[in-house]
Amino acid sequence: EEWKDRGAAVSIQKHIDSNGNQTHRIVKKGVQDFSFGRTLGEGSYSTVLAATDRQTLTEYAIKVLDKRHIIKEKKVKYVNIEKNTLNRLGDHPGIVRLYYTFQDERSLYFVLDLATGGELLGFVKKLGSFDEECTRFYGAQILDAIEYMHSKGVIHRDLKPENVLLDEHMHVKITDFGTAKILDLPSQTRANNSDGKPQLDRQEQDFANNIGIPDHERANSFVGTAEYVSPELLTDKSACKGSDLWAFGCIVFQLLAGRPPFKAGNEYQTFQKIVNLEYQFPPGFPKVARDLVERLLVLDPTKRLTIDNIKSHPFFEGVSWGKQLWKQKAPRLK
Ligand SMILES: Nc1ncnc2c1ncn2[C@@H]1O[C@H](COP(=O)(O)OP(=O)(O)OP(=O)(O)O)[C@@H](O)[C@H]1O
Numbered sequence: 001e002e003w004k005d006r007g008a009a010v011s012i013q014k015h016i017d018s019n020g021n022q023t024h025r026i027v028k029k030g031v032q033d034f035s036f037g038r039t040l041g042e043g044s045y046s047t048v049l050a051a052t053d054r055q056t057l058t059e060y061a062i063k064v065l066d067k068r069h070i071i072k073e074k075k076v077k078y079v080n081i082e083k084n085t086l087n088r089l090g091d092h093p094g095i096v097r098l099y100y101t102f103q104d105e106r107s108l109y110f111v112l113d114l115a116t117g118g119e120l121l122g123f124v125k126k127l128g129s130f131d132e133e134c135t136r137f138y139g140a141q142i143l144d145a146i147e148y149m150h151s152k153g154v155i156h157r158d159l160k161p162e163n164v165l166l167d168e169h170m171h172v173k174i175t176d177f178g179t180a181k182i183l184d185l186p187s188q189t190r191a192n193n194s195d196g197k198p199q200l201d202r203q204e205q206d207f208a209n210n211i212g213i214p215d216h217e218r219a220n221s222f223v224g225t226a227e228y229v230s231p232e233l234l235t236d237k238s239a240c241k242g243s244d245l246w247a248f249g250c251i252v253f254q255l256l257a258g259r260p261p262f263k264a265g266n267e268y269q270t271f272q273k274i275v276n277l278e279y280q281f282p283p284g285f286p287k288v289a290r291d292l293v294e295r296l297l298v299l300d301p302t303k304r305l306t307i308d309n310i311k312s313h314p315f316f317e318g319v320s321w322g323k324q325l326w327k328q329k330a331p332r333l334k
């Protein structure tokens with residue numbers, strides 16, 4: 001039985017010696033402990049490979065990042081945010097779990113849950129759209145994972161069907177936390193310093209210090225994927241928990257309609273549609289789902305449904321939330 005301290009690539013193994021005494025062995029994982037297999041996919045700064053732990057034969061997805069490339073592209077902050085965020089979110093069935101991180105002279109390694117089912121986006125494209133039962137199941141699992149993230153003070157900020165992976169049971173595994181925001185505890189609001197500059201949270205401060213981002217770029221330079229970006233991020237450059245629920249509304253719409261609500265020829269036009277709340281439901285869009293989406297795609301984040309409101313919305317009637325949601329068989333996608 002292994003107790004894993006995910007952060008420092010160390011796992012502590014309980015060991016019973018020949019006299020029957022219990023001891024602990026410290027095991028430091030590294031590249032040599034895994035045999036690498038096929039490439040699962042490529043990111044802008046990463047390659048994800050299937051890999052097997054030589055000792056336990058457990059299969060993982062290992063995300064490999066080239067150090068030089070990361071530094072050149074100024075992505076050090078995002079890699080460290082991904083690590084810190086994944087370490088905080090270590091215990092939920094709907095979130096890709098980080099088991100170890102380690103590095104060698106050339107690369108950084110994230111040892112993650114293997115999601116063999118690929119991206120939810122692939123299924124929406126293949127089928128055109130989901131029926132209500134499938135939308136309810138996948139919507140409920142995504143919402144349950146969002147509730148857990150928010151309870152740990154994490155805002156994803158880039159939720160979209162590409163970042164919703166599926167495991168071998170066709171259950172949800174949310175990934176891609178490099179652009180997440182960790183709400184500094186205890187208060188989320190940020191007082192400005194005497195010089196009128198926004199006071200940075202610890203993470204942003206030490207990033208800004210050790211990489212030296214010019215002041216004007218420091219505040220929230222990140223914007224998610226155009227189609228799912230919330231209006232508040234476009235108008236006053238700040239994301240909140242409600243921003244993830246806006247993206248959730250876009251995802252529910254897309255599963256049933258086969259396209260996201262806000263999509264135009266280019267990013268700028270898409271942003272225009274979002275801030276003007278310009279979208280239409282296709283004919284035949286289910287009424288109950290339409291009511292839910294209309295209460296999520298609200299410009300004022302404080303007027304959007306909360307997670308509890310969503311869970312008790314008629315669209316999710318009959319869903320058993322909590323552990324049961326993750327034990328049940330996924331409905332066949334048809
Ligand atoms: N845990 C995983 N299990 C299986 N496949 C994965 C896993 N994580 C990522 N992938 C796949 O590997 C590919 C690259 O993922 P990665 O997160 O490295 O980059 P990305 O976020 O998709 O791209 P970018 O960095 O440009 O946003 C994606 O297609 C993703 O579907």
Ligand SMILES: O=C(O)C[C@H](Cc1nc2cc(Cl)cc(Cl)c2[nH]1)c1ccc(Cl)cc1
Nearest residue numbers: 067070076079080083101102103108109110
């Ligand atoms: O927190 C830790 O364990 C230490 C390091 C932190 C860290 N060391 C780095 C070196 C380079 Cl060159 C680039 C980045 Cl982003 C780096 N991040 C680390 C190692 C591996 C991974 Cl995947 C992430 C962070």
